[in-house]
Amino acid sequence: MERGAGTPIRITGTGAYLPEAVLTNVELQVRTGLRDEWILSRSGVRERRVAGKEEAASDLGLAAARRALEEAGCPPEALDLLVVATVTPDTLCPSTACWIQARLGAPRALPFDVSASSAGFLVALSVARQYLRSGAARRALVVAAEVVTRYVDWSDRENCFLWGDGAAAAVLEAGPGPGAALLALTLHADGQQADRLLLPGGGSRVAPITARTVETGAHAIRMHGHQVYRSSVRRLVEACREVLGEVDLPLEAVSLLVPHQANLRIIEAVAARLPLPMDRVIVTIGSTGNCSGASLPLTFDAARREGRLRPGDIALLAAFGGGLIWGAGLVRM
Known part of the structure:
Protein backbone atom coordinates (compact mmCIF):
# COMPACT_ATOMS: atom_id res chain seq x y z
CA MET A 1 0.00 0.00 0.00
CA ALA A 180 -16.14 15.84 -2.18
CA ALA A 181 -14.03 12.72 -1.63
CA LEU A 182 -11.54 11.76 -4.32
CA LEU A 183 -12.06 7.99 -4.25
CA ALA A 184 -9.81 6.69 -7.01
CA LEU A 185 -7.74 7.63 -10.05
CA THR A 186 -6.24 5.61 -12.87
CA LEU A 187 -3.88 6.85 -15.59
CA HIS A 188 -2.27 5.25 -18.64
CA ALA A 189 -0.13 6.35 -21.57
CA ASP A 190 1.20 5.12 -24.91
CA GLY A 191 4.03 7.34 -26.12
CA GLN A 192 4.34 5.36 -29.34
CA GLN A 193 1.20 7.16 -30.52
CA ALA A 194 2.52 10.64 -29.70
CA ASP A 195 2.34 11.82 -33.30
CA ARG A 196 -1.43 11.38 -33.47
CA LEU A 197 -2.08 14.61 -31.57
CA LEU A 198 0.73 17.08 -31.20
CA LEU A 199 1.89 20.68 -31.22
CA PRO A 200 5.27 20.41 -33.01
CA GLY A 201 6.66 23.93 -32.61
CA GLY A 202 7.77 25.78 -29.51
CA GLY A 203 10.12 23.14 -28.12
CA SER A 204 13.76 22.31 -28.81
CA ARG A 205 12.83 19.97 -31.67
CA VAL A 206 11.58 22.89 -33.77
CA ALA A 207 13.71 25.82 -32.71
CA PRO A 208 14.37 28.62 -33.14
CA ILE A 209 11.09 30.04 -34.34
CA THR A 210 11.55 31.26 -37.91
CA ALA A 211 9.39 32.58 -40.72
CA ARG A 212 9.66 29.10 -42.24
CA THR A 213 8.31 27.29 -39.16
CA VAL A 214 5.43 29.74 -38.99
CA GLU A 215 4.63 29.39 -42.70
CA THR A 216 4.61 25.60 -42.50
CA GLY A 217 2.26 25.57 -39.52
CA ALA A 218 4.73 24.04 -37.08
CA HIS A 219 3.20 26.06 -34.25
CA ALA A 220 -0.35 24.81 -34.77
CA ILE A 221 -2.12 21.77 -33.33
CA ARG A 222 -2.05 18.69 -35.55
CA MET A 223 -4.43 15.80 -35.00
CA HIS A 224 -5.21 12.61 -36.87
CA GLY A 225 -8.89 12.73 -35.98
CA HIS A 226 -10.05 9.29 -37.08
CA GLN A 227 -7.20 7.50 -35.32
CA VAL A 228 -7.70 9.55 -32.16
CA TYR A 229 -11.43 8.79 -32.22
CA ARG A 230 -10.91 5.03 -32.33
CA SER A 231 -8.25 5.01 -29.63
CA SER A 232 -10.02 7.43 -27.31
CA VAL A 233 -13.35 5.63 -27.20
CA ARG A 234 -11.77 2.26 -26.43
CA ARG A 235 -9.31 3.60 -23.88
CA LEU A 236 -11.84 5.77 -22.06
CA VAL A 237 -14.26 2.86 -21.65
CA GLU A 238 -11.43 0.68 -20.31
CA ALA A 239 -10.30 3.36 -17.85
CA CYS A 240 -13.83 3.95 -16.57
CA ARG A 241 -14.33 0.24 -15.92
CA GLU A 242 -10.91 -0.04 -14.30
CA VAL A 243 -11.42 2.83 -11.84
CA LEU A 244 -14.83 1.45 -10.83
CA GLY A 245 -13.20 -1.92 -10.22
CA GLU A 246 -10.57 -0.37 -7.98
CA VAL A 247 -13.23 0.54 -5.39
CA ASP A 248 -15.66 -2.28 -6.22
CA LEU A 249 -18.41 0.03 -7.48
CA PRO A 250 -20.87 -1.09 -10.15
CA LEU A 251 -21.61 1.14 -13.11
CA GLU A 252 -25.13 1.55 -11.71
CA ALA A 253 -23.64 3.53 -8.80
CA VAL A 254 -22.47 6.29 -11.13
CA SER A 255 -24.72 9.33 -10.89
CA LEU A 256 -23.04 11.28 -13.68
CA LEU A 257 -20.32 10.73 -16.26
CA VAL A 258 -18.19 13.87 -16.52
CA PRO A 259 -16.10 13.43 -19.68
CA HIS A 260 -13.49 15.55 -21.38
CA GLN A 261 -15.40 17.53 -24.00
CA ALA A 262 -13.39 16.45 -27.03
CA ASN A 263 -16.22 15.79 -29.45
CA LEU A 264 -19.89 14.92 -29.00
CA ARG A 265 -19.45 11.78 -31.11
CA ILE A 266 -16.76 10.50 -28.75
CA ILE A 267 -18.86 11.27 -25.67
CA GLU A 268 -21.89 9.48 -27.11
CA ALA A 269 -19.81 6.47 -28.17
CA VAL A 270 -18.25 6.10 -24.71
CA ALA A 271 -21.66 6.34 -23.03
CA ALA A 272 -23.11 3.72 -25.39
CA ARG A 273 -20.28 1.25 -24.81
CA LEU A 274 -20.16 1.52 -21.02
CA PRO A 275 -23.25 1.64 -21.21
CA LEU A 276 -24.77 4.74 -19.59
CA PRO A 277 -27.84 6.65 -20.79
CA MET A 278 -27.11 10.17 -22.00
CA ASP A 279 -29.26 11.65 -19.24
CA ARG A 280 -26.47 10.52 -16.88
CA VAL A 281 -23.80 12.26 -18.96
CA ILE A 282 -23.04 15.98 -18.88
CA VAL A 283 -22.30 17.66 -22.22
CA THR A 284 -20.99 21.22 -22.38
CA ILE A 285 -19.01 21.18 -25.63
CA GLY A 286 -21.75 23.04 -27.47
CA SER A 287 -20.93 26.31 -25.71
CA THR A 288 -17.23 25.86 -24.91
CA GLY A 289 -15.63 23.78 -27.63
CA ASN A 290 -12.69 21.56 -26.74
CA CYS A 291 -10.61 23.43 -24.12
CA SER A 292 -7.95 20.70 -23.91
CA GLY A 293 -6.82 20.20 -20.29
CA ALA A 294 -9.32 22.75 -18.97
CA SER A 295 -12.27 20.92 -20.50
CA LEU A 296 -12.75 18.28 -17.79
CA PRO A 297 -12.63 20.60 -14.74
CA LEU A 298 -14.80 23.16 -16.55
CA THR A 299 -17.41 20.45 -17.05
CA PHE A 300 -17.10 19.20 -13.45
CA ASP A 301 -17.61 22.73 -12.15
CA ALA A 302 -20.61 23.21 -14.45
CA ALA A 303 -22.16 19.96 -13.19
CA ARG A 304 -21.90 21.22 -9.63
CA ARG A 305 -23.25 24.69 -10.40
CA GLU A 306 -26.15 23.33 -12.44
CA GLY A 307 -27.23 20.91 -9.71
CA ARG A 308 -26.35 17.83 -11.75
CA LEU A 309 -24.26 16.59 -8.81
CA ARG A 310 -25.64 16.54 -5.28
CA PRO A 311 -24.27 15.33 -1.92
CA GLY A 312 -23.67 11.59 -1.98
CA ASP A 313 -23.61 11.35 -5.80
CA ILE A 314 -20.79 9.53 -7.57
CA ALA A 315 -19.12 11.41 -10.44
CA LEU A 316 -17.09 9.43 -12.96
CA LEU A 317 -14.44 11.65 -14.56
CA ALA A 318 -12.75 10.60 -17.79
CA ALA A 319 -10.23 12.24 -20.13
CA PHE A 320 -8.01 11.42 -23.08
CA GLY A 321 -5.32 13.58 -24.67
CA GLY A 322 -2.11 13.88 -26.61
CA GLY A 323 0.70 11.65 -25.49
CA LEU A 324 -1.35 9.58 -25.77
CA ILE A 325 -2.49 9.81 -22.13
CA TRP A 326 -5.85 8.76 -20.74
CA GLY A 327 -7.48 8.07 -17.41
CA ALA A 328 -10.50 8.18 -15.14
CA GLY A 329 -11.38 9.21 -11.62
CA LEU A 330 -14.17 8.80 -9.11
CA VAL A 331 -15.48 11.51 -6.80
CA ARG A 332 -18.14 11.11 -4.11
CA MET A 333 -19.91 14.44 -3.68
Whole structure:
Protein backbone atom coordinates (compact mmCIF):
# COMPACT_ATOMS: atom_id res chain seq x y z
CA MET A 1 0.00 0.00 0.00
CA GLU A 2 1.20 3.52 -0.81
CA ARG A 3 2.37 5.55 2.15
CA GLY A 4 -0.61 7.54 3.43
CA ALA A 5 -2.92 5.77 0.99
CA GLY A 6 -5.66 5.74 3.62
CA THR A 7 -5.62 9.51 4.05
CA PRO A 8 -8.90 11.02 2.78
CA ILE A 9 -8.41 13.55 -0.01
CA ARG A 10 -11.21 16.10 -0.40
CA ILE A 11 -12.11 18.60 -3.11
CA THR A 12 -13.28 21.57 -1.04
CA GLY A 13 -13.84 24.12 -3.79
CA THR A 14 -13.93 24.53 -7.57
CA GLY A 15 -13.97 27.52 -9.86
CA ALA A 16 -14.10 28.21 -13.58
CA TYR A 17 -13.40 31.05 -15.97
CA LEU A 18 -14.33 31.51 -19.62
CA PRO A 19 -13.16 34.52 -21.67
CA GLU A 20 -15.80 37.05 -22.65
CA ALA A 21 -15.35 36.82 -26.43
CA VAL A 22 -17.58 34.26 -28.15
CA LEU A 23 -16.84 32.87 -31.61
CA THR A 24 -19.92 31.23 -33.11
CA ASN A 25 -20.03 28.76 -35.96
CA VAL A 26 -21.74 31.38 -38.08
CA GLU A 27 -18.83 33.77 -37.52
CA LEU A 28 -16.33 30.98 -38.10
CA GLN A 29 -17.95 30.22 -41.45
CA VAL A 30 -16.74 33.60 -42.74
CA ARG A 31 -13.16 32.66 -41.87
CA THR A 32 -13.16 29.00 -42.90
CA GLY A 33 -16.10 28.41 -45.21
CA LEU A 34 -17.36 25.64 -42.92
CA ARG A 35 -21.12 25.71 -42.44
CA ASP A 36 -22.69 25.89 -38.99
CA GLU A 37 -24.76 22.72 -39.56
CA TRP A 38 -21.70 20.77 -40.71
CA ILE A 39 -19.62 21.76 -37.66
CA LEU A 40 -22.48 20.95 -35.30
CA SER A 41 -23.06 17.52 -36.83
CA ARG A 42 -19.36 16.67 -36.77
CA SER A 43 -18.52 17.87 -33.27
CA GLY A 44 -21.50 19.16 -31.29
CA VAL A 45 -19.84 22.59 -31.08
CA ARG A 46 -22.05 25.66 -31.61
CA GLU A 47 -19.66 28.27 -30.22
CA ARG A 48 -16.42 28.60 -28.31
CA ARG A 49 -14.73 31.22 -26.13
CA VAL A 50 -11.61 33.04 -27.31
CA ALA A 51 -9.12 34.71 -24.99
CA GLY A 52 -8.52 38.43 -25.45
CA LYS A 53 -5.29 39.69 -27.00
CA GLU A 54 -3.88 40.54 -23.58
CA GLU A 55 -5.05 37.31 -21.91
CA ALA A 56 -2.63 34.43 -21.37
CA ALA A 57 -3.07 31.08 -19.63
CA SER A 58 -2.14 32.53 -16.24
CA ASP A 59 -4.82 35.23 -16.53
CA LEU A 60 -7.52 32.63 -17.12
CA GLY A 61 -6.11 30.32 -14.47
CA LEU A 62 -5.84 33.09 -11.89
CA ALA A 63 -9.53 33.95 -12.23
CA ALA A 64 -10.56 30.31 -11.85
CA ALA A 65 -8.18 29.81 -8.91
CA ARG A 66 -9.60 32.75 -6.98
CA ARG A 67 -13.13 31.40 -7.37
CA ALA A 68 -12.10 27.94 -6.19
CA LEU A 69 -10.25 29.32 -3.16
CA GLU A 70 -13.21 31.51 -2.24
CA GLU A 71 -15.58 28.55 -2.27
CA ALA A 72 -13.14 26.46 -0.24
CA GLY A 73 -12.66 29.24 2.29
CA CYS A 74 -8.93 28.82 1.81
CA PRO A 75 -6.67 31.89 1.79
CA PRO A 76 -3.83 31.72 -0.77
CA GLU A 77 -1.28 31.94 2.04
CA ALA A 78 -2.46 28.54 3.31
CA LEU A 79 -1.59 26.67 0.10
CA ASP A 80 1.36 24.29 0.12
CA LEU A 81 1.22 23.23 -3.52
CA LEU A 82 0.15 24.75 -6.84
CA VAL A 83 0.01 22.46 -9.89
CA VAL A 84 -1.00 23.89 -13.27
CA ALA A 85 -1.98 21.68 -16.18
CA THR A 86 -1.40 23.41 -19.51
CA VAL A 87 0.02 22.90 -22.98
CA THR A 88 -0.32 26.62 -23.75
CA PRO A 89 1.87 28.19 -21.06
CA ASP A 90 2.57 31.90 -20.73
CA THR A 91 6.27 31.17 -21.07
CA LEU A 92 8.41 28.05 -21.36
CA CYS A 93 10.35 29.38 -18.36
CA PRO A 94 9.23 30.08 -15.73
CA SER A 95 6.19 27.87 -15.39
CA THR A 96 2.68 29.25 -15.63
CA ALA A 97 2.25 28.11 -12.03
CA CYS A 98 4.95 30.58 -10.96
CA TRP A 99 3.09 33.47 -12.59
CA ILE A 100 -0.15 32.44 -10.89
CA GLN A 101 1.57 31.95 -7.52
CA ALA A 102 2.96 35.48 -7.59
CA ARG A 103 -0.31 37.17 -8.56
CA LEU A 104 -2.37 35.01 -6.24
CA GLY A 105 -0.17 35.79 -3.25
CA ALA A 106 0.63 32.20 -2.28
CA PRO A 107 4.31 32.38 -1.19
CA ARG A 108 4.29 28.97 0.57
CA ALA A 109 2.90 27.06 -2.41
CA LEU A 110 5.40 25.06 -4.47
CA PRO A 111 4.47 25.92 -8.09
CA PHE A 112 5.06 23.80 -11.20
CA ASP A 113 3.33 22.81 -14.44
CA VAL A 114 2.40 19.44 -15.90
CA SER A 115 1.95 18.91 -19.64
CA ALA A 116 -0.54 16.17 -20.46
CA SER A 117 -2.84 17.78 -23.00
CA SER A 118 -6.52 17.01 -22.44
CA ALA A 119 -5.70 14.57 -19.64
CA GLY A 120 -3.82 17.31 -17.81
CA PHE A 121 -6.33 17.89 -15.04
CA LEU A 122 -6.40 14.20 -14.07
CA VAL A 123 -2.59 14.06 -14.10
CA ALA A 124 -2.38 17.20 -11.95
CA LEU A 125 -4.96 15.74 -9.56
CA SER A 126 -2.88 12.59 -9.28
CA VAL A 127 0.29 14.56 -8.50
CA ALA A 128 -1.48 16.68 -5.88
CA ARG A 129 -3.04 13.59 -4.32
CA GLN A 130 0.40 12.02 -3.83
CA TYR A 131 1.75 15.16 -2.16
CA LEU A 132 -1.24 15.21 0.19
CA ARG A 133 -1.09 11.50 0.95
CA SER A 134 2.62 11.64 1.76
CA GLY A 135 2.17 14.52 4.17
CA ALA A 136 4.38 16.83 2.08
CA ALA A 137 1.38 19.13 1.67
CA ARG A 138 -1.91 19.74 3.43
CA ARG A 139 -3.63 22.02 0.91
CA ALA A 140 -3.15 22.00 -2.83
CA LEU A 141 -4.53 24.05 -5.70
CA VAL A 142 -4.87 22.35 -9.08
CA VAL A 143 -5.45 24.63 -12.07
CA ALA A 144 -6.02 23.75 -15.71
CA ALA A 145 -5.71 26.72 -18.07
CA GLU A 146 -5.57 26.71 -21.85
CA VAL A 147 -5.45 29.34 -24.59
CA VAL A 148 -5.74 26.80 -27.40
CA THR A 149 -7.05 29.15 -30.08
CA ARG A 150 -3.60 30.78 -30.30
CA TYR A 151 -2.35 27.48 -31.73
CA VAL A 152 -5.06 26.78 -34.29
CA ASP A 153 -4.41 26.59 -38.02
CA TRP A 154 -7.66 28.09 -39.32
CA SER A 155 -7.02 26.52 -42.72
CA ASP A 156 -7.13 23.03 -41.16
CA ARG A 157 -10.74 22.24 -41.96
CA GLU A 158 -10.62 18.91 -40.11
CA ASN A 159 -9.92 20.36 -36.66
CA CYS A 160 -9.94 24.16 -36.52
CA PHE A 161 -13.57 24.38 -35.39
CA LEU A 162 -13.08 22.20 -32.31
CA TRP A 163 -11.03 24.38 -30.01
CA GLY A 164 -11.84 26.94 -27.32
CA ASP A 165 -10.16 28.71 -24.40
CA GLY A 166 -10.89 28.48 -20.69
CA ALA A 167 -9.68 27.56 -17.21
CA ALA A 168 -10.89 25.77 -14.11
CA ALA A 169 -9.44 24.99 -10.70
CA ALA A 170 -9.94 22.80 -7.65
CA VAL A 171 -8.74 23.03 -4.05
CA LEU A 172 -7.69 19.74 -2.46
CA GLU A 173 -7.22 19.13 1.25
CA ALA A 174 -5.99 16.12 3.20
CA GLY A 175 -7.81 14.54 6.12
CA PRO A 176 -11.45 14.16 7.14
CA GLY A 177 -13.88 17.04 6.78
CA PRO A 178 -16.37 18.62 4.38
CA GLY A 179 -16.01 18.39 0.62
CA ALA A 180 -16.14 15.84 -2.18
CA ALA A 181 -14.03 12.72 -1.63
CA LEU A 182 -11.54 11.76 -4.32
CA LEU A 183 -12.06 7.99 -4.25
CA ALA A 184 -9.81 6.69 -7.01
CA LEU A 185 -7.74 7.63 -10.05
CA THR A 186 -6.24 5.61 -12.87
CA LEU A 187 -3.88 6.85 -15.59
CA HIS A 188 -2.27 5.25 -18.64
CA ALA A 189 -0.13 6.35 -21.57
CA ASP A 190 1.20 5.12 -24.91
CA GLY A 191 4.03 7.34 -26.12
CA GLN A 192 4.34 5.36 -29.34
CA GLN A 193 1.20 7.16 -30.52
CA ALA A 194 2.52 10.64 -29.70
CA ASP A 195 2.34 11.82 -33.30
CA ARG A 196 -1.43 11.38 -33.47
CA LEU A 197 -2.08 14.61 -31.57
CA LEU A 198 0.73 17.08 -31.20
CA LEU A 199 1.89 20.68 -31.22
CA PRO A 200 5.27 20.41 -33.01
CA GLY A 201 6.66 23.93 -32.61
CA GLY A 202 7.77 25.78 -29.51
CA GLY A 203 10.12 23.14 -28.12
CA SER A 204 13.76 22.31 -28.81
CA ARG A 205 12.83 19.97 -31.67
CA VAL A 206 11.58 22.89 -33.77
CA ALA A 207 13.71 25.82 -32.71
CA PRO A 208 14.37 28.62 -33.14
CA ILE A 209 11.09 30.04 -34.34
CA THR A 210 11.55 31.26 -37.91
CA ALA A 211 9.39 32.58 -40.72
CA ARG A 212 9.66 29.10 -42.24
CA THR A 213 8.31 27.29 -39.16
CA VAL A 214 5.43 29.74 -38.99
CA GLU A 215 4.63 29.39 -42.70
CA THR A 216 4.61 25.60 -42.50
CA GLY A 217 2.26 25.57 -39.52
CA ALA A 218 4.73 24.04 -37.08
CA HIS A 219 3.20 26.06 -34.25
CA ALA A 220 -0.35 24.81 -34.77
CA ILE A 221 -2.12 21.77 -33.33
CA ARG A 222 -2.05 18.69 -35.55
CA MET A 223 -4.43 15.80 -35.00
CA HIS A 224 -5.21 12.61 -36.87
CA GLY A 225 -8.89 12.73 -35.98
CA HIS A 226 -10.05 9.29 -37.08
CA GLN A 227 -7.20 7.50 -35.32
CA VAL A 228 -7.70 9.55 -32.16
CA TYR A 229 -11.43 8.79 -32.22
CA ARG A 230 -10.91 5.03 -32.33
CA SER A 231 -8.25 5.01 -29.63
CA SER A 232 -10.02 7.43 -27.31
CA VAL A 233 -13.35 5.63 -27.20
CA ARG A 234 -11.77 2.26 -26.43
CA ARG A 235 -9.31 3.60 -23.88
CA LEU A 236 -11.84 5.77 -22.06
CA VAL A 237 -14.26 2.86 -21.65
CA GLU A 238 -11.43 0.68 -20.31
CA ALA A 239 -10.30 3.36 -17.85
CA CYS A 240 -13.83 3.95 -16.57
CA ARG A 241 -14.33 0.24 -15.92
CA GLU A 242 -10.91 -0.04 -14.30
CA VAL A 243 -11.42 2.83 -11.84
CA LEU A 244 -14.83 1.45 -10.83
CA GLY A 245 -13.20 -1.92 -10.22
CA GLU A 246 -10.57 -0.37 -7.98
CA VAL A 247 -13.23 0.54 -5.39
CA ASP A 248 -15.66 -2.28 -6.22
CA LEU A 249 -18.41 0.03 -7.48
CA PRO A 250 -20.87 -1.09 -10.15
CA LEU A 251 -21.61 1.14 -13.11
CA GLU A 252 -25.13 1.55 -11.71
CA ALA A 253 -23.64 3.53 -8.80
CA VAL A 254 -22.47 6.29 -11.13
CA SER A 255 -24.72 9.33 -10.89
CA LEU A 256 -23.04 11.28 -13.68
CA LEU A 257 -20.32 10.73 -16.26
CA VAL A 258 -18.19 13.87 -16.52
CA PRO A 259 -16.10 13.43 -19.68
CA HIS A 260 -13.49 15.55 -21.38
CA GLN A 261 -15.40 17.53 -24.00
CA ALA A 262 -13.39 16.45 -27.03
CA ASN A 263 -16.22 15.79 -29.45
CA LEU A 264 -19.89 14.92 -29.00
CA ARG A 265 -19.45 11.78 -31.11
CA ILE A 266 -16.76 10.50 -28.75
CA ILE A 267 -18.86 11.27 -25.67
CA GLU A 268 -21.89 9.48 -27.11
CA ALA A 269 -19.81 6.47 -28.17
CA VAL A 270 -18.25 6.10 -24.71
CA ALA A 271 -21.66 6.34 -23.03
CA ALA A 272 -23.11 3.72 -25.39
CA ARG A 273 -20.28 1.25 -24.81
CA LEU A 274 -20.16 1.52 -21.02
CA PRO A 275 -23.25 1.64 -21.21
CA LEU A 276 -24.77 4.74 -19.59
CA PRO A 277 -27.84 6.65 -20.79
CA MET A 278 -27.11 10.17 -22.00
CA ASP A 279 -29.26 11.65 -19.24
CA ARG A 280 -26.47 10.52 -16.88
CA VAL A 281 -23.80 12.26 -18.96
CA ILE A 282 -23.04 15.98 -18.88
CA VAL A 283 -22.30 17.66 -22.22
CA THR A 284 -20.99 21.22 -22.38
CA ILE A 285 -19.01 21.18 -25.63
CA GLY A 286 -21.75 23.04 -27.47
CA SER A 287 -20.93 26.31 -25.71
CA THR A 288 -17.23 25.86 -24.91
CA GLY A 289 -15.63 23.78 -27.63
CA ASN A 290 -12.69 21.56 -26.74
CA CYS A 291 -10.61 23.43 -24.12
CA SER A 292 -7.95 20.70 -23.91
CA GLY A 293 -6.82 20.20 -20.29
CA ALA A 294 -9.32 22.75 -18.97
CA SER A 295 -12.27 20.92 -20.50
CA LEU A 296 -12.75 18.28 -17.79
CA PRO A 297 -12.63 20.60 -14.74
CA LEU A 298 -14.80 23.16 -16.55
CA THR A 299 -17.41 20.45 -17.05
CA PHE A 300 -17.10 19.20 -13.45
CA ASP A 301 -17.61 22.73 -12.15
CA ALA A 302 -20.61 23.21 -14.45
CA ALA A 303 -22.16 19.96 -13.19
CA ARG A 304 -21.90 21.22 -9.63
CA ARG A 305 -23.25 24.69 -10.40
CA GLU A 306 -26.15 23.33 -12.44
CA GLY A 307 -27.23 20.91 -9.71
CA ARG A 308 -26.35 17.83 -11.75
CA LEU A 309 -24.26 16.59 -8.81
CA ARG A 310 -25.64 16.54 -5.28
CA PRO A 311 -24.27 15.33 -1.92
CA GLY A 312 -23.67 11.59 -1.98
CA ASP A 313 -23.61 11.35 -5.80
CA ILE A 314 -20.79 9.53 -7.57
CA ALA A 315 -19.12 11.41 -10.44
CA LEU A 316 -17.09 9.43 -12.96
CA LEU A 317 -14.44 11.65 -14.56
CA ALA A 318 -12.75 10.60 -17.79
CA ALA A 319 -10.23 12.24 -20.13
CA PHE A 320 -8.01 11.42 -23.08
CA GLY A 321 -5.32 13.58 -24.67
CA GLY A 322 -2.11 13.88 -26.61
CA GLY A 323 0.70 11.65 -25.49
CA LEU A 324 -1.35 9.58 -25.77
CA ILE A 325 -2.49 9.81 -22.13
CA TRP A 326 -5.85 8.76 -20.74
CA GLY A 327 -7.48 8.07 -17.41
CA ALA A 328 -10.50 8.18 -15.14
CA GLY A 329 -11.38 9.21 -11.62
CA LEU A 330 -14.17 8.80 -9.11
CA VAL A 331 -15.48 11.51 -6.80
CA ARG A 332 -18.14 11.11 -4.11
CA MET A 333 -19.91 14.44 -3.68
